Amino acid sequence: MDYPRPERFEASAAAFKSACEVIPSGVNSTARSVSAGWEPYPLFVAEGRGAHLTDIDGNTYIDYLLGLGPMLFGHRPAAITKAVVDYIEQRGTMFALPTLEEISLAQRIVDAVPSVEQVHLTNTGTEGVLYALRLARAFTGRSLIVRFEGMYHGFSDGIYWSKHPPLDLAGPDLYPLPVAQGPGLPPGVDAGLLILPWNDQAALESAFTRHGDEIAAVITEPIMCNTGCIIPEPGYLEVMRRLSAEAGSLLIFDEVITGFRVALGGAQSLYDVRPDLSVFAKGLGGGFPVAAVGGRRDVLQLVDDGVVSMAGTYSGNGIAVAAASKAIELLANEAAFGELRALSDRLRTGLQLRFDAAGMASQVVGVGPLFQVWFTTTPIRSYRDAIRHADQETFRIWWEEMLVRGVLFHPGALENVFLSFAHQEEDVERTLQAAEGAIVAMRARR
Ligand code: PMP
Numbered sequence: 471m472d473y474p475r476p477e478r479f480e481a482s483a484a485a486f487k488s489a490c491e492v493i494p495s496g497v498n499s500t501a502r503s504v505s506a507g508w509e510p511y512p513l514f515v516a517e518g519r520g521a522h523l524t525d526i527d528g529n530t531y532i533d534y535l536l537g538l539g540p541m542l543f544g545h546r547p548a549a550i551t552k553a554v555v556d557y558i559e560q561r562g563t564m565f566a567l568p569t570l571e572e573i574s575l576a577q578r579i580v581d582a583v584p585s586v587e588q589v590h591l592t593n594t595g596t597e598g599v600l601y602a603l604r605l606a607r608a609f610t611g612r613s614l615i616v617r618f619e620g621m622y623h624g625f626s627d628g629i630y631w632s633k634h635p636p637l638d639l640a641g642p643d644l645y646p647l648p649v650a651q652g653p654g655l656p657p658g659v660d661a662g663l664l665i666l667p668w669n670d671q672a673a674l675e676s677a678f679t680r681h682g683d684e685i686a687a688v689i690t691e692p693i694m695c696n697t698g699c700i701i702p703e704p705g706y707l708e709v710m711r712r713l714s715a716e717a718g719s720l721l722i723f724d725e726v727i728t729g730f731r732v733a734l735g736g737a738q739s740l741y742d743v744r745p746d747l748s749v750f751a752k753g754l755g756g757g758f759p760v761a762a763v764g765g766r767r768d769v770l771q772l773v774d775d776g777v778v779s780m781a782g783t784y785s786g787n788g789i790a791v792a793a794a795s796k797a798i799e800l801l802a803n804e805a806a807f808g809e810l811r812a813l814s815d816r817l818r819t820g821l822q823l824r825f826d827a828a829g830m831a832s833q834v835v836g837v838g839p840l841f842q843v844w845f846t847t848t849p850i851r852s853y854r855d856a857i858r859h860a861d862q863e864t865f866r867i868w869w870e871e872m873l874v875r876g877v878l879f880h881p882g883a884l885e886n887v888f889l890s891f892a893h894q895e896e897d898v899e900r901t902l903q904a905a906e907g908a909i910v911a912m913r914a915r916r
Pocket of ligand 1: 761
């Protein structure tokens with residue numbers, strides 16, 4: 471596979487060759503790798519500004535990749551950059567002692583998310599999830615974790631299973647087997663995991679009937695964002711909430727993608743379901759690395775008592791705290807969220823109209839500034855639906871044709887399209903025009 475018009479990407483192709491000499495796979499995250507869809511090489515970035523990005527060949531794009539979510543204010547948001555630079559210049563970066571700003575940031579998060587009574591900062595979503603799971607095991611005295619096929623909760627050994635397993639290894643639809651993300655995960659960890667299909671109330675009920683008193687926690691994204699974008703069936707999260715509470719298990723919402731993005735209070739505020747613990751990351755930091763695990767005071771009390779250690783040299787560092795504080799201050803402006811939702815809806819419905827007019831089997835599915843296109847009309851409720859029904863080859867052609875028209879998002883059909891507060895109506899208009907051209911080109915190529 472190559473890019474259409476590869477002469478436009480020669481500098482990236484050459485950079486990738488050099489990168490592969492000194493960086494394994496040429497990139498510093500699997501999500502940027504050839505295997506993740508950046509085939510035959512990822513684009514190398516020169517700079518980002520607002521909703522736009524320029525690669526090292528000088529191509530410019532309207533950016534819907536947005537760093538895979540964190541750039542909720544676009545690139546180089548002036549207010550957040552200033553808050554960070556001021557903090558570094560006037561205060562420092564890290565002290566291995568607490569600062570007053572950590573208190574006010576924690577208070578902002580507690581105020582923003584009703585289920586969060588206390589909150590502990592981490593650096594990445596992976597760490598936040600790891601701590602949430604450890605807390606759940608410590609609190610319940612149980613070890614079994616329920617997770618759903620097709621979700622991603624970071625790359626720690628205990629949970630990096632069954633993200634996108636090959637179906638021939640993954641067992642029956644109703645009783646999926648844990649499938650390691652790859653070699654190197656410690657043997658035996660899978661015994662502590664119960665893998666379920668998402669959006670399947672009966673499967674959840676059966677799991678609680680069989681194992682209710684062993685389940686420490688159910689962990690889920692409230693909107694499934696690591697298999698494209700899949701919306702919870704009405705009532706599903708509520709059932710999850712009820713069953714976990716009845717069994718004395720904790721419900722953990724992994725809001726690393728949805729948190730501070732679909733609403734100030736995250737997806738849990740949209741669906742009005744209160745988890746026991748939540749993990750936040752991308753939307754929280756305005757493009758700086760910061761994450762958080764928060765929730766019930768009686769669970770986090772275990773940290774207070776010194777029972778569960780939550781360590782981290784960089785956790786709560788000045789850069790992260792300055793960035794997140796400013797980001798939440800900006801996000802507290804509800805009117806801005808309304809505008810972002812309206813603009814995102816225009817793009818989503820505009821795309822669907824154009825696909826429909828061209829007679830292309832498709833669904834544009836999402837919530838506010840977070841969506842994906844499925845090339846099928848079969849409803850997608852779970853990972854296996856996506857693998858069986860969504861046409862990933864058509865998605866690749868869609869991606870290529872949008873890329874050469876100056877619109878950037880991830881080439882993987884199981885990733886997301888993100889919008890930011892920096893996107894303007896004009897960007898959406900240009901994107902819809904690009905889509906019209908892309909659709910014509912796609913029909914010619916099929
Ligand atoms: N949980 C979810 C839902 C995610 O999407 C991700 C990252 N894409 C993570 C956890 C891990 O976060 P990080 O990359 O910050 O470790």
